[in-house]
Amino acid sequence: MTGQGTPDVPSGGPAPSGSPPTMRSPSVEALQWLSTRSGVRIRLPAKGTFPTVLEDLERALGEGSGVRGLAVTIDAAGRELGVPQLREIEVLLLERHGAALLQVVEGQSAAGKVGGLQNGARGARRVSRRTPVSSDPVLDGGVRNGRRALRRPWRDRTAPPPVEDDPVPRPASPAAGRAHSAAAGVSAGLPADAAPTLLLRRTLRSGQRVRFHGNVVVLGDVNPGAEIVAAGDIVVMGTLRGVAHAGATGSTDAIVAAFRLQPTQIRVGAVIGRAPDGQAPRPDTPEMARLRDGVLVIERYMPPAVD
Amino acid sequence: MGEVIVITSGKGGVGKTTTSANLGAALASLGKSVVLIDADIGLRNLDVVMGLENRIVYHLVDVVEGYCRLSQALIKDKRFDNLCLLPAAQTKDKTAVTPEQMRQLCKELKVDFDFVLIDSPAGIEQGFKNAIAGADRALIVATPEVSSVRDADRIIGLLEAESMPAPRLIVNRIRPAMVRRGDMMDISDILDILAIELLGVVPDDESIVVSTNRGEPAALAAASRAGQAYRNIARRLLGEDVPFLSLGDNPGLLFRIRRLFGNAR
Incomplete structure (x- = not known):
């Protein structure tokens, strides 16, 4: 269990790859490091300014082999992180250490403000695979996934404006975007105004909620009591039983x-x-809901012709 | 080293306590050493269902607060020497215990017992968090009602967030005749939504009411159909492959369950 019982010294449990740098400090206010089943969880110090926290984090990540390829969860320990700060952490993890920022947990009190998915009482404990962000949405890892899932041209569309409480920090620096393009690899063939897409490889259960400023694709079901709010389209590769707001x-x-x-x-x-x-x-067939003359209609889903 | 299993549901009144008592008794009758923990502090019931109410001296809160030793609070069952109960406090509330204390307690208990079964309170608040804190895995009890299934779904989501292995499902109080008439959700409807492994199906059975009131778990009554279902669930917990009960005169249901297992997800 990876709840609040985070030990204040590096955990037992097998280190995922090599040995993660350990932060042996007697103070509970120090940065804490925990290997979990889904990757690494790092709890930021509760005190101190953000730059010193970032320094601590950089030190903890060390030479950079410890977390490569892992999903990192940041526990903000009650600290409120702004979008630029999240962005800095994400860039540090991704570009310097090759690790993906899986989710940010703000601690119990400020449940789910930053995380995209709220798990009710536990706060935003677990956010599914977040797409990395970049200044150029076309290069976004999520868009690649989205394109595959949607096979749908983005004509006549401007990039949707952000949803409030935007779970994924939007790009701050163009440099980050360029660095990203190398990681993302493929980018050809997508129009420049393609919206970012969040790919959720899980079933959303009652009480879980996702908000995203682009499209959302769910590889799983959306159960009654779950809710998706997206600025763009919503595609559920399963049964949609909950609430969807596209x-x-x-x-x-x-x-x-x-x-x-x-x-x-x-x-x-x-x-x-x-x-x-x-x-x-x-009906036992895929369907699609859209507005026609201001009226919500549900029709059989017809795959668009491939260009 | 034993295993800590929490029995939970979200919704109240679906049979968590009955299930805990019967599974405990059934596992004990199979020769396993079992301790039942009543985590429903302030609303203790498990002792009544087990018929052990009059033996309580110390309780869970006494243990975590250090007023007594753990062994002093454990009540030995009247029927089995290898079955114990750690009762809840009736005069305190859920905040009397922390998740950390529960974790510690479970750690100590699983050294001495094969199974530590925790009877969780209803809800998703402090009591629930305490109940799941020390658990290695969870059993979800749901009745074939939309509200119960909805709450179970919520609970499964919360357990996922705790990185607990996927819980298993016990469908309680099913009425085959009603399912056949289409008046009750059937097992496949429930599994469709919850998408977790089915551990057992317990039929609605009047003998449960009788045995609960008498403090004699139905799992020990050979004639009780619900008791048989609980005995089967206990054996499945031990890893045996036990076929699902044919629920009365309804081959359709059994067939559907088998079919579900044929293409398990």
Whole structure:
């Protein structure tokens, strides 16, 4: 269990690769390091200014072989991290140490402000694979995934404006974006205004909520009581039973598509639709909800022709 | 080293306590050493269901506060020497214990016992967090009702967030006749949403009410169908491959369960 019981010295448990640099400090205010099943969890010191915290983090990451290829969870220990600060941490992890920032936990009190996915009482404990960010959304790892899932051209579309409480910090420095392009590799063939896409490889359960400033693709189900709010489109590669709000920042051409569309509620832009009372038909086919003349309609999903 | 299993559900009244008592008794009858922990501090029930209420001297809060030794608070069952109960306090509330204390307690208990079963309180607050703190894995109890399944789903999400291995499901109080008429969710409907492994299905059975009131776990009554279901669940916990009960005159349900297992997800 990786709850609050984070030991204040480096944990037992096998080090994932090599031996992670240990921060042996008697003070509970020091940075803490814990290997978990899903990667590495680093708890930032509760005191001190952000630059010193960042220095601590850099020192802890050491020469940079310890976390390479791992998913890192940052526990902000109650500290409120702004988007630029998150960005700095992410850049440090990704570019200097080859590790992905999986999620940021703000501690119990400020549950889920930064994390994209709130796990109710536990706060934003676990955010699914976040896409790395870059200044150029086209180069975004998430977009590559999204393109594959969507196979859908982005004509007639401007990049959607950010959703409030934006879970993924948006790019701060163009330099970061360039560095990213090397990591991302492929970028050809995508229009420059493609929206970032969040890929969630898990089932969203009751009480879990995702907000994202781009598109959201779920490889799993969205159960009743779960909620997705996206500025762009929502695609569920499973059964959508919860609430989906596409085009949350006002985009009226956003869509909600699912292998099985059985939602509690669908919202597109400012239009809200709900399942009819009583027994609704449940076709065994992928469907898509969109606005037509301001009315929410559900239609059979037709894959767009490949260009 | 034993295993700590928390029995939880989110929703109240679905049979967590009954399940804990019966699984404890069934595992003990199979020769395993078992300790039951009632984590429902302030609303203790497990002792009543086990028929051990009148033997309580010390309780869980006494142990964690250091008023007594752990061994002093453990009550030996009347039927099995290898079954013990650690009762909850009735006069305190959930905040009397911390997750860290529960972790420590479970660590000590699993040295001496094959199974530590924790009866979780309803809800997702402090009591729930205490109950799952020391657990190695979880069993989810759900009844075939939409509200119960919804709460179970929430609980599974919370357990995932704790990096606990995927919990297993016990569907309690199913009524085959109602399922057949289409008036009750069937097992496949539930598994469709929860997508976790099914450990057992317990039929709705009047004998449970009787045995609960008498403080005699139904798992020990040979004639009880629910008791048989609990005995089977205990054997599955031990790793045996036990076929699911045929629920009365309903071959359809059994067939559906088998089919589900044929293409387990």
